[in-house]
Amino acid sequence: MATTTHGTDLEFALVPPARPGGALSDAGVHSRLIVAIGSVMSQRSMSTEEAARLCGISATQLSALLHGQTRAESMDQLVRWLTLLGRDVEIIIRRAPPSRSQGRMIVLEPM
8 A cells, every 4th residue: 555645845655565464675664764754844844955954965865755766765864864853763673473483674653
């Protein structure tokens, strides 16, 4: 299912690919982090220029990222930008339940 995010001057749709068992692929996690950046901007009524300045990048680079025109940024960079935009990011590592042989990556956002 596509996630559509509306921001101050942006609208985009990203489809996070899933793995068996509902876990997100690396690209899915990447997409969810980008959606989170757009959500923060919208919640804070922040322009692309203001958010880009806080993140230390150009508004053009941020706009391209938010519109799905680039995937060059690493997950580490996206997490760093979220913290610069005033969000805490928690990473929890725990054992997978016996019902699954492999772990999974998920991105949870509070409602």
